Amino acid sequence: MIFAKELGDTLRGALDGDRRVVLLGEDIADPYGGAFKVTRGLSTAFPQRVRTTPISEGAIAGISAGLALAGYRPIAEVMFGDFLTLMFDQVVNHITKYQAMYAGQATCPVIVRAATGGHRGYGPTHSQSLEKHFLGVPHLRVVAASLYHDPRVVFADFLGRDEPVLYVEHKLLYPQHLTLPVHGMVGDLIATSDCSPGMLPTIRLSAVPAAECAVSVLAYGYPALLAAKVVERLAMQEEIFAELVVPAQIAPMDWAPVLSSAAATGSVVTVEEGADGWSWGSEAASVLSRRLFGKLRRPVDVVASAPTVIPSSKTKEAAVLVGGAQIEAAIRRAC
Amino acid sequence: MRSTALAPARTDERLTGLAGEPPGHRRYRRMRFIRRFEETLLRLFEEGALNGTTHACIGQEADAVAVTEHLAEGDHIFSNHRCHGHYLAHSGDALGLLAEIMGKEAGVCRGVGGSQHICAPGFKSNGVQGGIVPNAAGIALANQLAGNGAVSVVFIGDGTLGEGVVYETLNMAALWKLPLLVVCEDNRWAQSTPVAANLAGDMAARFAAFGVPVREVGSTDVEELSAIAGEEVGAVRAGRGPRVLLIHTYRLCHHSKSDDERPEQEIAERWLVEPLVVHGRRLDAADRARIDDEVETALAEVVATARALP
Numbered sequence: 305m306i307f308a309k310e311l312g313d314t315l316r317g318a319l320d321g322d323r324r325v326v327l328l329g330e331d332i333a334d335p336y337g338g339a340f341k342v343t344r345g346l347s348t349a350f351p352q353r354v355r356t357t358p359i360s361e362g363a364i365a366g367i368s369a370g371l372a373l374a375g376y377r378p379i380a381e382v383m384f385g386d387f388l389t390l391m392f393d394q395v396v397n398h399i400t401k402y403q404a405m406y407a408g409q410a411t412c413p414v415i416v417r418a419a420t421g422g423h424r425g426y427g428p429t430h431s432q433s434l435e436k437h438f439l440g441v442p443h444l445r446v447v448a449a450s451l452y453h454d455p456r457v458v459f460a461d462f463l464g465r466d467e468p469v470l471y472v473e474h475k476l477l478y479p480q481h482l483t484l485p486v487h488g489m490v491g492d493l494i495a496t497s498d499c500s501p502g503m504l505p506t507i508r509l510s511a512v513p514a515a516e517c518a519v520s521v522l523a524y525g526y527p528a529l530l531a532a533k534v535v536e537r538l539a540m541q542e543e544i545f546a547e548l549v550v551p552a553q554i555a556p557m558d559w560a561p562v563l564s565s566a567a568a569t570g571s572v573v574t575v576e577e578g579a580d581g582w583s584w585g586s587e588a589a590s591v592l593s594r595r596l597f598g599k600l601r602r603p604v605d606v607v608a609s610a611p612t613v614i615p616s617s618k619t620k621e622a623a624v625l626v627g628g629a630q631i632e633a634a635i636r637r638a639c
Numbered sequence: 640m641r642s643t644a645l646a647p648a649r650t651d652e653r654l655t656g657l658a659g660e661p662p663g664h665r666r667y668r669r670m671r672f673i674r675r676f677e678e679t680l681l682r683l684f685e686e687g688a689l690n691g692t693t694h695a696c697i698g699q700e701a702d703a704v705a706v707t708e709h710l711a712e713g714d715h716i717f718s719n720h721r722c723h724g725h726y727l728a729h730s731g732d733a734l735g736l737l738a739e740i741m742g743k744e745a746g747v748c749r750g751v752g753g754s755q756h757i758c759a760p761g762f763k764s765n766g767v768q769g770g771i772v773p774n775a776a777g778i779a780l781a782n783q784l785a786g787n788g789a790v791s792v793v794f795i796g797d798g799t800l801g802e803g804v805v806y807e808t809l810n811m812a813a814l815w816k817l818p819l820l821v822v823c824e825d826n827r828w829a830q831s832t833p834v835a836a837n838l839a840g841d842m843a844a845r846f847a848a849f850g851v852p853v854r855e856v857g858s859t860d861v862e863e864l865s866a867i868a869g870e871e872v873g874a875v876r877a878g879r880g881p882r883v884l885l886i887h888t889y890r891l892c893h894h895s896k897s898d899d900e901r902p903e904q905e906i907a908e909r910w911l912v913e914p915l916v917v918h919g920r921r922l923d924a925a926d927r928a929r930i931d932d933e934v935e936t937a938l939a940e941v942v943a944t945a946r947a948l949p
Contacts, residue, residue, distance in 0.1 A: 402765075
């Protein structure tokens with residue numbers, strides 16, 4: 305099944321298994337079933353708890369917060385991740401504040417799902433990966449969809465805990481098939497799964513064991529898929545070996561698998577589709593310089609998109625967003 | 640409601656109403672309690688005993704007392720930066736609130752929340768304008784889904800009508816017929832800005848545009864407000880969708896601590912019709928003096944207890 309259907313199936317399971325689960329979002333009801341069809345069929349099966357809303361992101365987040373305070377498990381869909389800005393106040397000053405500022409007397413476990421990312425020609429306001437603005441918001445977990453993580457496992461974790469989560473779903477993952485590790489392999493790559501207590505698994509992919517790799521590539525979401533293709537090709541064609549490290553949770557980070565890989569390879573490249581600077585990769589570079597100072601052969605290389613608007617034109621968009629070519633060039637530099 | 644209180648609220652009949660007391664006495668006592676609590680806070684601030692800031696509701700006590708007396712177990716109040724009166728009318732927990740504002744561990748939120756961020760069973764407040772309205776609507780939706788007949792109340796002010804999320808929420812609450820009561824206390828001033836410079840058009844029409852029934856009253860009379868609030872709470876509880884209780888009132892004190900540039904004459908006129916004056920006339924002088932004394936003594940004990948807390 306493609307990821308969009310796997311995710312829809314996950315949400316159906318959540319609604320079926322837990323009467324506290326409520327889905328809110330724009331155009332999520334049948335027959336339309338959401339802009340990316342993730343929720344198709346769900347409003348028919350659960351008409352009370354799957355509600356299409358007006359174009360009101362602030363109220364979608366705010367009503368979700370109230371539901372969560374009252375013991376429900378709201379899952380809010382943001383049609384385009386670009387519109388997350390319209391719920392920033394709710395996320396920063398309400399949803400993530402309540403538990404801590406009320407000294408633990410309330411919890412606000414809102415799950416926000418957002419369709420992010422470019423390469424679709426949707427232009428400057430429908431293509432962004434704005435999650436970096438949410439990284440580091442205290443008491444907010446930010447988790448990225450990937451083809452190496454079963455959304456059922458990820459959502460079971462969300463629903464089993466009392467913390468708010470932002471789940472970013474890169475649009476280009478929706479039509480792809482999940483590639484979960486089978487017998488320790490993903491395709492021709494060796495796959496291992498590392499997980500510190502309380503964290504979601506980090507998947508490590510490489511053609512040879514990490515100790516024989518020249519570089520660690522840290523990536524999430526769609527760029528992780530791009531990076532996997534580069535890693536696989538360089539290994540098969542040129543015997544350039546890199547280990548790809550793909551966390552599900554990108555804030556707060558489970559640094560242990562990253563440090564383990566980086567210590568083994570001595571060189572790190574980070575990849576993200578968001579705009580360059582003040583980013584996930586910058587934070588990784590900062591943490592790695594503190595934790596592995598003197599143990600890396602070279603500075604951490606941060607690969608990110610150009611800090612400008614994302615053009616609609618296919619060629620111009622490709623020139624701005626991170627693609628396989630930049631990832632490959634960075635890996636070659638870092639070996 | 641998912642809310643695990645740190646400790647049961649500490650209440651005192653001398654502040655919240657004596658058993659068997661006539662309702663009129665009880666309302667006077669509760670308003671007097673809120674008034675004197677706020678005045679005590681302002682004194683403690685001047686003395687340097689408190690940290691941060693506070694927004695007193697002096698002049699608006701009747702709203703809190705009138706609305707909360709119609710709420711029941713399971714109902715929920717969401718309040719704003721000016722939340723002390725609402726909280727005290729709801730819980731009677733003067734010590735928990737004072738300790739909170741003093742930043743003490745025994746405070747209702749262990750000193751983390753302070754004046755504007757209070758949580759207790761059936762009550763929450765937040766200091767950002769507007770955002771509490773959808774939060775209250777979400778609680779209303781939870782009540783609707785659970786079919787428990789509970790009412791979600793949110794207190795806002797005229798200044799909050801500048802925030803867009805209020806209108807997003809009114810729209811959705813009306814579409815979904817949520818059991819939500821919005822109490823808008825129009826105290827004529829948003830911090831230092833008069834309502835005339837803040838608000839275009841008609842205040843009530845803003846709510847009516849969403850098909851939400853608006854009950855509009857210009858009053859500081861707790862008896863009048865209580866009767867109206869009872870009808871509004873009852874209508875929401877009956878499942879007839881969201882409603883707005885729009886109360887035109889007045890804030891007699893400054894916005895927060897000592898920031899008042901309003902015309903002195905305007906304020907002086909409002910002191911003549913403030914809630915304690917309006918309702919106090921209904922009480923015998925002796926009863927009024929007795930209640931005042933009881934409130935004073937009880938509050939003095941609260942202050943002494945709070946001061947001694949670690």
